[in-house]
Amino acid sequence: MSDKHVIKRAKYKSSTKDPGVPGVLKLSIERFIFMPNDQKSGVKLNVEFKIVKGHKFTKEGSKQALLNLTQEQGGNYIFEFDSFTDRDVCREFVARAIAFYTEGGKAVPERTAPPVTNEQLSSIETECRIKLLQENSELQTLHKQFVFGGILTDDEFWATRKKLLDQNDSRRPKQRLALKNEMWSVKPLSDGQSNRVTFNLTPELIHQIFAEKPAVRQAYLKFVPHKMTDMEFWTKYSRAQYLHSTRNVVAAAAEAAEDEELAVFLKRDDMLANEARRKIRRVDPTVDIEADEGDDYTHLPDHGLVRDEAKDVLDSQYEPYRRSFSQDLNQHSAVVLQGRVVDVGLSDPRGVAEALTRKKQAELSDDKLNTNFEKELSNRISRSAELEDLRGPRDPAVAPLSIKDPKDYFDSQQANALKALGDTGSAAKPLISSASAGQAYDSLRNVIIDINEMGLTEPIMNQEVSLKVLNGLTQSISSTKFHLGNSSNDSILDMLPKVTKEELLHHWTSVQELLKHFWSSYPLTTKYLYNKVTRLKDAMSQVYPKLQEIKESVQSDFRHQVSLLVHPMLQALDAAFAHYDADVQRRSAKSGEKRNGFM
């Protein structure tokens, strides 16, 4: 753990409505302690994380920064923080602590000697492993079962998951949040009666404005709160936007002349222009139109033919006030493309503005350092110069998808696919086979009575209805076949009781895990491997009775299907055992031979 303690100012609340007791929250890896500012209030807390089961928190951007810790025996502790950043620090810490206890802590009393690690792990690596376990419940159960069950050592367990560890390396940047691709439309809401115009601004929008318009950001830092209030600032800004939306350049210039703060918003953004000049040097040369100007001798002023485009004739004094929609459009898209670059709470405009400014400065200094940029560019150009189908394929540059729990992801994908399939007919609806014999008999009798009373109608069935039934049946038959073939959990697994299903899946993964380790240890060259295989073999032999148990536990109508599912597992295990036995035989024979030979 990188930091052993976290101390933050917070309010303790018994419920969300409660105003709360202000105080100091201290977090350490074992426990959290709350000391109220007012010593007399008596709300002192000293709780061990062992009994904390989970934590909840409010979304960033909501009214309060809350953290809710739930106890194992019910009951919870709610803390309100001054800012979301404070809250997030605590939240991460708590998450780690809870994970530590739910996963490691419980096992500790059972096994006094934790699995021996033959190399000292760096704290980063452990953290990374813990994080992985937290995110992936499946992995966690496996880990608990095998590592704490003593079948595998921690290192053995992770050795097969190097890739996961690499991916989840904490050095990798966190996935960034995207921005909404929506421009702040300057369409004012007017009520039609008075001349009042209303604008709506949200923290999200303010962030966007700051990101897109550095001049506004700078002005905010300069003016607020010394020269004007937050409200005044945004009123002024909205006014400027309104003036732009009227596209009356002359009026805008006139207003700006009277009010210098307003002028900041109305004038062209010089900071953007500077930034553009800086960025243009790093642009891909294959799209660099700007460089053409250097070789363009016909479009000198006064040379070449006069362009057919009509020009706007405008006095030079109004020039700085002209702004085109296209510029805004480009700037907006560029910012959206960049994504959210700052990681602060949106509720505080000043914080956002400062963070953005810092970010820009960091970029600037990065530029100066980044020397191999040119090399990278020229590589890119030469790559794109090649004709792709005249030469062999290159490995595409792939960015791995960040999927937290693969099982969830693929299950949901399948559900989507099935939904799409279901649109075509009623076939994909789960078959209801729960009608009791009595009901069935009643319904049949009713039908017979009906027929007795009315006789058979001339065409026994409506043609359309029969066609529908026929279609439905055909589809249902073909789709069950399809489902069965894929052994998708929508067909068989979903029909099974939930417990059985989970157990089956669990066994499946654990058998996979065991087999993976089993096969990877062959050939047995060292004593260590031999021991490992023995351990694995014992664990595997315990699986057999469990599988048998499952088979017997389910109802008779599912038994066949379950045994179908279990069969491949058994086969795989059998193969492993066969190999093991053969190997043992060969070994003993060999060692016997040797012994004979030598002696």
Added chain:
Amino acid sequence: MKFQIEDVTVYFPYDNIYPEQYSYMLELKRALDAKGHCLLEMPTGTGKTIALLSLITSYVLAKPSNPVKLLYCTRTVHEMEKTLAELRFLHGYQVKELGPSAGILALGLSSRKNLCVNPRVVSAENRDSVDAACRKLTASWVRAVAIENPDIPKCDFFESYEKAASDAVLPPGVYTLQDLRAFGKQKGWCPYFLARRMVQFANVVVYSYQYLLDPKVAGIISKEMQRETVVVFDEAHNIDNVCIEALSVNVRTQTLDGASRNLSRMSQEIERLKATDAGRLRAEYNRLVDGLAQRGDLLSGDTWLANPALPDDILKEAVPGNIRRAEHFLSVLRRFVQYLKGRLQTESVEKEGPVTFVASINSQVGIDQKMLKFCYDRLHSLMLTLEITDTDEFLHIQTICDLATLVGTYTRGFSIIIEPFDERMPHIPDPVLQLCCHDASLAIKPVFERFQSVVITSGTLSPIDVYPRLLNFNPVVSRSFTISLTRDCICPMVLTRGSDQLPVSTKYDLRSDPGVEKNYGKLLLEMASVVPDGIVCFFVSYSYMDGIVNSWHESGILKEIMKHKLVFIETHDVVETTLALDNYRRACDSGRGAVFFSVARGKVAEGIDFDRHYGRLVIMFGIPFQYTLSRILLARLEYLRETFQIKEGDFLTFDALRQAAQCVGRVIRSKADYGMMIFADKRYSRHDKRSKLPSWILSHLRDAHMNLSTDMAVHIAREFLRKMAQPYDKSGAMGKRTLLSQEDLEKMVNGVEEMVF
């Protein structure tokens, strides 16, 4: 792979080759053998550039006794970089195959602005200020003074380049502009002057069209290039426009005012010089008596670019006596400026030919044709004598002298049009005098004459017979190749109606119809939701694009489009457009997807590729006709009709459709690539318009796709994209071969198979 084309072993850097590339090389080789010019049309996406480069370099390797130099002209700097990147790839292969003997020197050449590495100079805003800033540090007289006075700033890069003298050479290799800059920085030599000098020794030089076509700059090659040079104009479908623009000048009141200021500053300088260093003026006078050809004795670093468009005799002839003296020349110029000012006062539109114009100048201010002809060179001689370094301040007077020289040199193919105001805004006086060139052959004539082979090639040269007429030359080879596709990877469509079945068009009467704007918007919106990655839209003009984008914004269509993709737009500002393009590419790379709004005939349409995921769909909104009421265009049309018997309507349609084809043609880079093209205007469904499209597009335009509405187009797009996403057999197994290996080629050459194209 390597293979034989007749007696030449061609080294081709890939394992396979397209059959049309092979035929292209074959034709090109025959043209080189015949030492004649040629005209080759081959669709984009068939690897024209690499075929051309491989053949010519291999040709040189095969015939070492006759070293042919390659001058490769591109329209833009970024195309230059791309060409050099391909050449580097090829060169790497050839060196690997043949060893160091295949080494060549190839470099790109551009202006100081793109090559300078001196941070103080290159930070200047535009080309001319960079040039001037450079001259301030490197002109011979500045350096002469600086030797005595160390306080005068010099350029370290230039100084160390000069010091290295003949040791300053580029080792063999391929140098892009970026490589040149890096090399210069590393060695401490000025890359610009180094490149300028290395051009003489280079085997391949890649530079802009203008360095050959524009008389103002073309002088750079006049001394250094030998006749045994192959000149290639790539993407040459617009070459006639480049030619006429290179010889056109326009003059406004601001120009004339600026010129007057320049003249008074020059006369001050002359007075000053008379008092301090009269000998220099006298020396200049003597030099001028000997003729302009003797200018060579000026220091080479200061070279003004000579004017190859002028007849040779001008260089040998003595400058007319009455403008030899500096004061006299200035007074001639003053009178000329005064005359032009008078002409701009006109109330009505005037149009005349150069001969009448010159006669009227002669009668009114007494300047004859010969004096006019020498103005350009006389001015530059004077500016050198006066040691003027801030040349960017003197652009106005240079413009006036360009005009004088052009009217003094040519008697036909030009007209002078004076308009007191813009036709569309009659209430705002904006007088302009335009000297417009109508004859594209004038600017390119010296090139055809000087070099033994000139190759004009592009993806769209249809109809191919127009170009020899427009440019007035006789190609030995003139061919148009089709594309052999493995699968139907291009899908052109003509969209005539919106979903509401109302016609869409940018015709003048329908242009601002809100229904049409809405239908266009809906088309884009529907497509944005169906097509992955990049979509490019071309509009007929900036003003139309601004208008329609604003109206989409107001009606909320743009907001809907932005739900699917990011939106970038081309503006008049090149810096912003470049950044927008860069961001667009990044958005496509990252999978976010984007739409790019651009203008036909604009900078983006001219040379940016939207291949692969950068452009899965191009929508051409409307037909990009020129502004037909423009007097310049009318004058040109009249000239074309009289001289070449080309009908006005035909030329306009030809011009508009080649622009449209150019816009949509940029989606395909190779046969593995795929893309759709939508021509959204009801007029495209008419045969006379449509048939002007290049044949490779027409051959994929199915009858069923010629008259679509939005919903049908969306349906077709869906089907097409689904089909294209499937894996396919690259070599084209079904009967026709679209990808040849070395064996295939050998078999073919032995006559087992016959090429059918």
